[in-house]
Amino acid sequence: MWGAQGTLYRSLRSEIEQNRKKNGYTLSKLGELTGINPGSLSEILNGNPPRAITIGQLDALAKVFGHDPGWLYELYTEECILEGRISRPRLIPYLIRCVEVGRKDCIEATVPQMMENPKNISILFALAEQLYEKGQLKESVPFYKYVIENEKDSYSDHFVMSQYRLFRVVLGTNAEENWESVIQFSPYRNRLPENYQLDALFQLARVCYALQKRNKSGEYGDELRLLAETVYIHELDRLKRNRKGEPLKTERHLVYYYGMGHLYKGAALEMQGLYEEAKQHVKGYADLGWFGLLDEVGRKDVERFKVWAKANSYTLEVLSGDTDVLEEYVDYLESLSTIDVLAGLNAIMKSANTYHFYVDEILERFASQIASFDQFTEAIGLDRHLRFRYQMAIYEFGKGRIERGIEETIYCLSLADLMNRHDETLTYIALFGWLGNMNKRIGNQNKFGG
Known part of the structure; x- marks a missing residue:
């Protein structure tokens, strides 16, 4: 097909039709091979206006014609965006397939067209969330970044959640990148819904602890503990008054966030050599059996905190120079996991170097x-x-x-x-x-x- 300027114009349907004729397939035969109803194929290729083709149907045609996955994806955008109007049911599956087959060029060409209307940010966010929920975390990153770059309201749910998701996804072992992620995300932590905010504060405290940012880790630990207390009081009050509504859905049990708030605050004080102050926070998670709303998961968390509290009590005694508990501490370490043994040996070695x-x-x-x-x-x-x-x-x-x-x-x-x-x-x-x-x-x- 030739355009007004004498240049060859490729369209989705002209390419499909050329391949059909090249292979000598009738519509009936092509329908048999692809599993697409011949009547639907006729409407797709010859209808006026033509029937829209799904990305799944295009993939089926590509396979029959012997082409690689992603065939004609650069032309498929016209099925999704026409005169500024977007077909969400076709656009999201199309972009997901672009991710799966590596057609980054198609994504980069489509997004600017979408962003001609700022309302379409919600589509990019929905797409990012689908990828995230499917476990395609790295693949979701560009779409969260598109939302952040194009959303002007930094208080919008899409913007704040994209910041949070991006923070969670990019965390790794690179210290500089992790610290940059903390700096980028932390200003938005309090704009999240409480259920996500709990986990955000936990992750912030955890990352800063690993980075030896003791003051920041302690601050986020305090915030986490206080928020967990607030949510706990509200949940108890809701149950007491028999108020309707679902309980707050969190990634972990509420008791876990409360205990970790104490734990990271205590760890931050320990890193500063404030061992007596740290002991007070160890007591804060040593016995959380009083915590209401406990189910089986919560009770297991309570037991885990008991183990950690006992180990950290020994740690603080040894770091304070009390070698009388050393043998008892070492015996206890043998019952713990390797990661906890590593933490214990750290304390013992530091004490050995301090007190010779x-x-x-x-x-x-x-x-x-x-x-x-x-x-x-x-x-x-x-x-x-x-x-x-x-x-x-x-x-x-x-x-x-x-x-x-x-x-x-x-x-x-x-x-x-x-x-x-x-x-x-x-x-x-x-x-x-x-x-x-x-x-x-x-x-x-x-x-x-x-």
Whole structure:
């Protein structure tokens, strides 16, 4: 088909018709091969006006004609957008298929057409949500970004939820990217509905803890605990007054958010060396059996917090220099998961370096667990592993075991590089100062016949 300027004009139907004739298929035969009713095919190709074709039907035709998935997708937009009017039932499946077959070019060409009418932001958001719910998290990112870039009202539900989803999706092990995500999302956290706000605060506290942003982690822990308390009171009041309405739907049980608020606040205080203050928050989640609204999930969370509280109580005692509980603490660690063993050994190593006592036997006792610390690929596990290796380097250098100290220092540098925490590199390089100090002492001893 030729256009007014003498250029070849390709249309969806002309291409389909050319392929049908090229293969010698009648409409009846083509319908048999594709599973599309021949009458519908006739209306699609010859109707006046022609019947719209679905993306599924186009895919079926592509398969019969021997073309790759995504065939003619660049022409399909005309089925979805005509004279500024959008067919939502066709557009969303089309864009989802573009994602699935990698036709990014079609997405980039279609979105600007949609954004000629700002009301169509809701379609992009609905599409992003569909991908998110299907577990296609990375694929949802561009669409949430489109919403953020085109929505002028920063208080709109679509805008705020897109910020939240984007925050959740992009979190990984890269420290710089995680911190940028916190900065980008945190101003909008209080604009979320309460059920999402609870999880947002939990994630913010968690990420900041892994980034060693102790003040921020503590602040978000406080906010999380206070919000959980408020929601808890409202839910109890609703039940007491027999008010209608569904209970607040949250990703985790409400008791979990309350306990984690205390836990992250306590952890932040611990990182600052404020051990007595931290103990008060450990008490806050040590026994949450009083918490109402508990179901089976909630009761399991209560038991988990009991375990964590006992471990963290030992941790704070050891960090305070109480070596009398050390043996008891080590026995208890053997009953915990590897990630909790890592946290416990961190505390023991830090205390050993602060108060100058030997823990060689303890390290030997947990040798198999220590050898498996490389299994951690998530932010908090990697952060704990890095801190453990740092304390190990200090310990080994302090005991005069130079070769081991060097190995642990190199381990620190490797983990820091993996997590993109290059700002900490000088801290780990400074560990080599142990070598200079030791060589200087040895030189002085030789000089004076020591």
